[in-house]
Amino acid sequence: MLSQLLWLFGFFALVLVAVFWINRAVQLFDRLIGDGQTALVFLEFSALGLPRLITTVLPIATFAAAVYVTNRLNNESELTVMMSTGSSPWRLARPVAVFGIISALMMSVLSHVLVPAASEQLSEREVEISRNxxxxxxxxxxxxxxxxxxxxxxxxxxxxxxxxxxxxxxxxxxxxxxxxxxxxxxxxxxxxxxxxxxxxxxxxxxxxxxxxxxxxxxxxxxxxxxxxxETDDQIAPSLQYLRTDALMTEWEQVARDTGSTVGAVAEELHSRFARAAFCFVTAMIGFATLLVGGYSRFGVWREVVIAFLILIALDGMRSALSGPVLADARLWPILYLPSIIGLLLTSGLLWYASGGGARLRRWRRSAA
Incomplete structure (x- = not known):
């Protein structure tokens, strides 16, 4: 199951990156080639923009892989067979959890190392071209x-x-x-x-x-x-160019050096960790929501839609919570709220699929 998840994750990530990259490359190609730049410069700029683009599509690819694999195993009755032989939903969730951890580690490498380095290099190349x-x-x-x-x-x-x-x-x-x-x-x-x-x-x-x-x-x-x-040869310091270890120092000093606010430093630092945690949550939500639906000859499209709506709601919550942190750095824990809510929903769905729903119905009948 883990191998299927990783294989389909790579497929969905490749397709999504290609779609988003083509949309961005058309504008980039027109701007660079129109300014007299060569194709090598276009390829360099495209490569430097890929890390940030991958951070956008990584949670979507993780969710899509988890939903697709769970749906296929459910349609082929493999999940039903494994649960009938004694495998609990918590046991079946282990490979999905490992897959989510792998996706979170990929997001961590991108957010903490590759994206800052690529953003700084991209700014340097833009300054060089502006002087050309x-x-x-x-x-x-x-x-x-x-x-x-x-x-x-x-x-x-x-x-x-x-x-x-x-x-x-x-x-x-x-x-x-x-x-x-x-x-x-x-x-x-x-x-x-x-x-x-x-x-x-x-x-x-x-x-x-x-x-x-x-x-x-x-x-x-x-x-x-x-x-x-005449252009400014010096690249203005930015929070996006700093690695995570530099952001973990005194926030007031970092804010003064970059000309930003303490809230912006806190938001940039903790959003990098929150993005990695959200990748893990997307995998678990996709699996747990479809597992609750069980086997049906009509498919589990209703559960797929519900899982997608949950993902949209959590992602929208992430965007809305950035504003309060920018205003007050002490509110940085709320950036992890979408991931915490997602984990609670996943735990509740797995508990329901492992027999909690049947026990709840029996309790209601006895109470009635």
Whole structure:
């Protein structure tokens, strides 16, 4: 039973990751390739985004595997045979519990190690790309705005890197507007800066105060575009980049270092543990709910729907409980409330399936 759970878990996880990744990759591909990046950069960004994506689909894949395996064993009467030979629901729940622990360990590795490291590396690569002048300007046939108040356009780019029919509008100064047009242009590295060398062009300057237009032709003109590409090379510290051991130190100090609040530190730390616990709960709820339904030739679709609704309710509770913790760090224990409620529901369902329901009915009849 454990081997079936793990095999189907891998299948569902692969399918769900592929579906979610395709949806995200379309937007990422359009943005990166449209900015002049290569396919290798697209693959790198996709790989760095996978750990966070997997944390989203892991509880769903765990729940789906538990429900599917339990439903199949129930339809083939294997659960009925095992229970008739003396195996209690608590005994049958052992492989599901082991499967839930394995899923929780996977979520722990992702939440505590891989997601922080991948998020930090992704931010570093985004900063590097934002400093890449070539990728931000060498896009032909498109009006680009590398920074606020500046518009750049080139009709075509030759194989030798020559920009054809260049248009550059500079509106950063409030007292004037300047437009440069040139037949050709080159991007030239000048030490740490970058210059745009325009050949055979026209410069037009409009003074806002008196609406006076001044024009001047030039054979060659150098325009320093380094200020247009200035970005903050330093990555702002974030809670998402810190490993769990760093979050376990003084919360006030971590909040000051990251520019956040103590409640945000508490929420980030305990939500990582709560996500792992929730993976275990999803497996147990899927198994226990279907086990209560027993064997039926009409299937156990009603129990599947009930289990799915329980999962949605618990997951919605997790999202709602983040707000109070962000406001008051002392309320961090409520983040584990969905998992605790799920475990109580699982215990009640297993007790009911092991004969608790029959004893309860006999008690009611005797009381009546």
């Amino acid at each position: 002048v070539t990728s931000r300007l060498l896009t032909e046939g498109t009006f680009l705005s590398p920074t606020k108040g500046v518009t750049f356009y080139t009709r075509a780019i030759g194989e030798d890197g020559v920009l054809k029919d260049v248009f550059l509008a500079d509106r950063r100064a409030p007292e004037e507007r300047v437009i440069y047009t040139a037949a050709e242009a080159y991007l030239v590295r000048n030490g740490d800066g970058t210059s745009l060398i325009m050949i055979d062009g026209l410069a037009q300057r409009l003074a806002i105060s008196d609406n006076r237009l001044s024009t001047g032709k030039f054979q060659d003109f150098s325009f320093d575009i380094s200020p247009l590409m």
